[in-house]
Amino acid sequence: xxxxxxxxxxxxxxxxxxxxxxxxxxxxxxxxxxxxxxxxxxxxxxxxxxxxxxxxxxxxxxxxxxxxxxxxxxxxxxxxxxxxxxxxxxxxxxxxxxxxxxxxxxxxxxxxxxxxxxxxxxxxxxxxxxxxxxxxxxxxxxxxxxxxxxxxxxxxxxxxxxxxxxxxxxxxx
Amino acid sequence: xxxxxxxxxxxxxxxxxxxxxxxxxxxxxxxxxxxxxxxxxxxxxxxxxxxxxxxxxxxxxxxxxxxxxxxxxxxxxxxxxxxxxxxxxxxxxxxxxxxxxxxxxxxxxxxxxxxxxxxxxxxxxxxxxxxxxxxxxxxxxxxxxxxxxxxxxxxxxxxxxx
Numbered sequence: 001x002x003x004x005x006x007x008x009x010x011x012x013x014x015x016x017x018x019x020x021x022x023x024x025x026x027x028x029x030x031x032x033x034x035x036x037x038x039x040x041x042x043x044x045x046x047x048x049x050x051x052x053x054x055x056x057x058x059x060x061x062x063x064x065x066x067x068x069x070x071x072x073x074x075x076x077x078x079x080x081x082x083x084x085x086x087x088x089x090x091x092x093x094x095x096x097x098x099x100x101x102x103x104x105x106x107x108x109x110x111x112x113x114x115x116x117x118x119x120x121x122x123x124x125x126x127x128x129x130x131x132x133x134x135x136x137x138x139x140x141x142x143x144x145x146x147x148x149x150x151x152x153x154x155x156x157x158x159x160x161x162x163x164x165x166x167x168x169x170x171x172x173x
Numbered sequence: 174x175x176x177x178x179x180x181x182x183x184x185x186x187x188x189x190x191x192x193x194x195x196x197x198x199x200x201x202x203x204x205x206x207x208x209x210x211x212x213x214x215x216x217x218x219x220x221x222x223x224x225x226x227x228x229x230x231x232x233x234x235x236x237x238x239x240x241x242x243x244x245x246x247x248x249x250x251x252x253x254x255x256x257x258x259x260x261x262x263x264x265x266x267x268x269x270x271x272x273x274x275x276x277x278x279x280x281x282x283x284x285x286x287x288x289x290x291x292x293x294x295x296x297x298x299x300x301x302x303x304x305x306x307x308x309x310x311x312x313x314x315x316x317x318x319x320x321x322x323x324x325x326x327x328x329x330x331x332x333x334x335x
Contacts, residue, residue, distance in 0.1 A: 088305045091331035123312045123319045124304060131326035 033077070033103065034157040040076035041069040042096060045083025047110040047143040054146035061146075066153055073099040078156075080149075081129045084112040084119055090126050097133050105160070107152055108135045111142045118142075175201055179223045179253050186216045202256045207268045210242070210259035214274055217246055217255055224248055225255040228271065231281035233289035235315045239263050240291055244271070261291060270296040288313035305329070 015022060023031075043051055054061045061067045070076040073096045085093060097106065108129050111117030116127035126132060136159060139152040159166050175196065183201050187194045190213045192205035205213050217225040225246035234241040240261040247254045261268050270293035271278040282293045283302040290311035293299055301308060307329075310317055319325075 087325065087329060088303075090328045094328060095331075120322075121319060123317070123325075125325070126328075127322055127326055132328055 030160050030163075034160050036065040036068070037078040037105075037153065037156075038068045038070050038076045039066060039078045039080050040073050040096065040100065041071060042079055042093070043082045044085060044089065045110075045112065047082035047113070050143045050146055051080060051082045051109065051149060054149045059146035059150065061150065061153075064150070064153065064157075073097070074101065076100055077104050078153075079104065079106040079133065080109050081106060081113040081133065081135075082109040082143075084117070085126045085129045085132065086124050087126055088124070090132050093129070094132050105136045105156055106133050107137045107139060107149075107156065109139045109149060109152070110144055111140055114138045114140055175199065176223065176253065179220070179255070182220045182223060183217075183255065186213065186220075189216065197256070200254050200256050202258060204258045204260065207242075207259050207261045210257070211269045211271070211274070213257055213259075214244060214246075214271055217257060218274060223251060223253045225253055226250075228275040228278055228281075229254075231271065231278055231285065233285035233291050233313070235289060235313065237263075237315055240266050240289055242268055242285060242291060266291045267294055268292070269294050270299075272296055287311070290314070306332070 012022065041048075041051070043049075053059060055067055055069060066078075073079075077100065079097055079100060081093065097104070106129075108114045112119060112125070113129045113135075116122075116125055119125040120127050129135060137152045137156045139148050141148050144152075179201065183194055183203055186192070187203055190205050190209040192203050192209065192213065195202045195204070203213065203217075219226075225248055227247050227249055229245040229247045230243075231245070232243050234243060240263055242259045242261060244257040244259070245254070246257060259268060266289070268291060270282060272282065272293075273295060279297065280302060282296055283299065285291050286293060286296075286299055287301045287303055288311060300306065304312070312319075
């Protein structure tokens with residue numbers, strides 16, 4: 001370990017004794033954000049039942065601080081597209097996404113939201129919500145179990161906490 | 174199990190409206206041409222002893238050379254059931270609306286119009302019910318061609334008041 005790094009760690013130790021932690025503003029804000037997503041309850045089909053079950057007592061999404069399902073997009077920062085997105089609904093979905101304040105993220109929950117699922121060839125279904133909304137995390141399943149939704153939200157947490165790692169995976173530098 | 178009384182009543186009605194009677198899945202089926210549809214429905218509703226006065230379901234069918242409108246009738250006062258099938262021309266799919274007999278036929282006929290393009294004459298509000306208003310074509314017809322994946326991924330613009 002180089003001398004500079006050793007000095008930094010020693011300083012951090014001294015600060016920690018005085019209850020001080022040093023970090024950057026962005027990291028600190030992200031730390032706050034990832035521990036309290038406020039999802040927008042955008043349930044479209046049967047996946048919404050699993051989403052509701054995730055918030056219930058058995059799976060208890062509030063362990064992670066994510067239980068505040070908001071009916072208004074203006075108070076939400078995470079959109080869970082839970083179910084089949086039809087072409088009639090697509091403009092509404094986009095509008096709700098646009099109404100959410102920054103920073104905002106979106107999760108595609110279930111096969112229908114990921115790629116159209118069994119309705120991919122239908123005349124009335126958008127083949128994948130990502131053609132309407134930028135999606136951060138895809139959760140496959142029909143419908144995904146509550147554990148899968150929780151895992152997906154924890155993956156989103158990792159993604160937000162490690163922006164440089166995400167950039168590395170995406171762009172390779 | 175079809176009762177003899179119902180069988181006799183349907184036979185009489187079929188003779189009056191020049192229809193054919195068949196039995197399928199334990200239910201009598203009366204097939205008529207579209208000009209006789211309303212007369213048949215009123216006749217079935219007014220059967221003595223076994224009235225078929227409840228419109229259970231109404232749907233369209235595409236048989237390639239013609240369309241059919243299927244009325245599933247039953248009653249709150251008995252076990253009798255009856256299926257009335259009205260043949261509609263493919264080139265000119267027009268039939269009289271059943272909303273004059275049953276108010277509940279309103280949404281069912283709108284669905285048949287939405288999916289098959291069957292025009293119901295005398296319907297109070299005949300417009301699309303599931304699909305958006307500017308949708309082109311009737312998707313449940315056998316000759317309907319679904320748009321490409323790329324085209325369906327384009328978001329349509331929402332109209333005011335939709």
